[in-house]
Amino acid sequence: MITDVAGILVGHASDPEALTGVTVVLAPEGAVVGVSVEGSAPGTRETDLCRTGNLVQQAHAVVLAGGSAFGLSAASGVMRWLEERGHGFPAGDALVPIVPAAVLYDLGLGSAKVRPDEAMGYAACEAASAGPVAQGCVGAGTGCTAGKALGIGRATKTGIGTASVKVGDVVVGAIVAVNPFGDVWDPERSVIVAGPRTEQGFASTTSLLLGGASRQAFGENTTIGVVAVGGTLSKEGANKVARMAHDGFARTISPIHTMFDGDTLFCLATGGPEIDISAAGTAAAIAVERAILNAVRHAQPMGGLPVGRFE
Secondary structure (H helix, E strand, O other), rough: HHHOOOOEEEEEEEEOOEEEEEEEEEEEEEEEEEEEEEEOOOEEOOHHOOOOOOOOOOEEEEEEEEHHHHHHHHHHHHHHHHHHOOOOOEEOEEOOOOOOOOEEOOOOOOOOOOOOOOHHHHHHOOOOOOOOOEOOOOOHHHOOOEOOOOOOOOEEEEEEEEEEEEEOOOOEEEEEOOOOOOOEEEHHHHHHHHOOOOOOOOOOOOHHHHHOOOOOOOOOOOOOOEEOOOOOOOOHHHHHHHHHHHHHHHEEEEEOOOOOOEEEEEEEEEOOOOOHHHHHHHHHHHHHHHHHHHHHHHOOOOOOEOOOOOO
16 A cells, blocks of 8 residues: 555545545655646646746645545645644745645536535544555545546446555555546456446447547546655656656556546655666556556445446
């Protein structure tokens, strides 16, 4: 799990009736931050700060939330929780917690009137720990679905998943809320495990797009996540690792990075042994791939939608 990386805590807050929620990845002592936004419909906060050439080097938390752009409010609760405990960037008159965030669209399932807010972000922090992380339909994964090319009623329920990989003595972990326009693939078996449902089974979103039969579900998607590296990276290195980690998206989601997705990955490097950037990025992509499959594997039927299939 991503909490195998020392210094990383994860907490969820969920609304199982409205089918939305928040997941917070805390690094209270600060972690070098990077980001890669590859989808064309992102909902984000503080991503410019994460890029190279800007003043701040570290973040204290990353927020993943449902609720579309409304869900960005959850980050205010995370800031309040961190400030109360003395964590933040020293900015003269105050410590300012650095809390980037990304949101996904889950308003088409459950209630569109209930969205993650400041209180839910604070509650996710209160629930955070360095122990085992709940997977499936919790936190930001509560309202996640895959395969909306035939409409939300033909989609498959997914959720949030986590995994980790070791590179020598360094642990690289990932947590991903899986809400794509496209299908989720198991690359080892070359089969769709979550996607648009027909009477004959899963349809291929790629085939539907190329055949002109797809309902292009604007705004109903986006896969977001965090990669954590338990080693030392520069800010440039963290940004490179975040970009390389998107390979895990490409291996398990098809199509990915569409005009209807806001796919975003953050990287947090907590310090420790030096690690080769290429090795860290390769491990991050593997961790992301496994986290995505775990998000499908641990999902539960909700909102009238069934889960995917793992045989």
